[in-house]
Amino acid sequence: xxxxxxxxxxxxxxxxxxxxxxxxxxxxxxxxxxxxxxxxxxxxxxxxxxxxxxxxxxxxxxxxxxxxxxxxxxxxxxxxxxxxxxxxxxxxxxxxxxxxxxxxxxxxxxxxxxxxxxxxxxxxxxxxxxxxxxxxxxxxxxxx
Numbered sequence: 001x002x003x004x005x006x007x008x009x010x011x012x013x014x015x016x017x018x019x020x021x022x023x024x025x026x027x028x029x030x031x032x033x034x035x036x037x038x039x040x041x042x043x044x045x046x047x048x049x050x051x052x053x054x055x056x057x058x059x060x061x062x063x064x065x066x067x068x069x070x071x072x073x074x075x076x077x078x079x080x081x082x083x084x085x086x087x088x089x090x091x092x093x094x095x096x097x098x099x100x101x102x103x104x105x106x107x108x109x110x111x112x113x114x115x116x117x118x119x120x121x122x123x124x125x126x127x128x129x130x131x132x133x134x135x136x137x138x139x140x141x142x143x144x
Contacts, residue, residue, distance in 0.1 A: 002043075002048070002049060002050050003047075003049045003050065004049060004050040004051075004052075005044065005047060005049040005050070005051060006052075007051075007052070007053065011031060012053070012054065015027050015030070015031065015037075015054045016039060016052045016053070016054060019037075019039045019054060019092065020039065020052065020092070023095055024039075024092050024093070024094040024095040024096070024097075025094070025095065027054075028094050030054060030056060033122075035056060035057075035121070035122060036056075036057035037054045037055060037056055037057050038054070038055060038056075038057045038064060038091055038092060038093045039052055039053070039054055039091070039092040040052065040053050040054075040055055040066065040079070040089050040090070040091055040092075040141070041089060041090040041091075041092070042079065042082050042083060042086060042088075042089045042090075043082060043085075043086035043088075044082055044086075045078075045081045045082045045084070045085040045086065051079065051082060053077075053079050055067070056118065056121055056122045057093065057121065058114075058117050058118045058121045058122070059093075060113075060114065060117050060140070062142070062143055063140050063141060063142045063143075064091055064093075064100070064140070064141040065114045065117055065118050065138065065139070065140055065141075066083070066102065066138070066139040066140070066141060067115070067118045067122075067125055067136060067137070067138055067139075068080040068136055068137035068138075068139070069124075069125055069128040069129075069136050070128075071128055072127065072128030072129070072130070072131030072132045073132065074132055074133065074134060075134075076134070076137060080137050080139075083102050083104075083139055084104065087101050087102045087103060088100075088101055088144070089101070089102055089141060091141055098143060099143070099144050100141040100142055100143055100144060101141070101142055101144045102139045102140065102141045102142075103139065103140060103142070104137060104138070104139050105138045105139065105140055111138050114138050114140060115138055118138070
């Protein structure tokens with residue numbers, strides 16, 4: 001069995017544990033925002049361990065948009081490198097669980113469309129992009 005490494009930040013770890021242990025009936029809104037989130041289970045790039053992260057729920061058709069904003073910090077969240085190295089993920093959306101594959105979207109028309117969907121679901125994404133010089137990564141998770 002592959003080792004699971006919980007998130008380092010207390011609030012993220014608590015969110016992941018509540019979401020997972022309740023089978024997706026609790027912890028489905030991100031922190032104090034009241035906005036819906038999904039739980040993404042993926043493989044660590046360096047450790048090979050199972051990792052889990054909550055991200056804003058941005059659904060476009062049958063796909064989910066994952067935005068590596070990290071609050072507008074100058075570096076990407078660690079999970080961005082994990083997804084680049086290991087694109088097969090599991091997405092929990094409340095009580096539903098899907099096997100999905102992510103791909104980074106760098107093509108401007110598609111990226112802009114997905115970014116706009118993300119910013120509609122969570123307007124601070126635009127503020128985060130304005131705070132940083134890096135181009136915030138955008139991924140789309142699609143059913144396999």
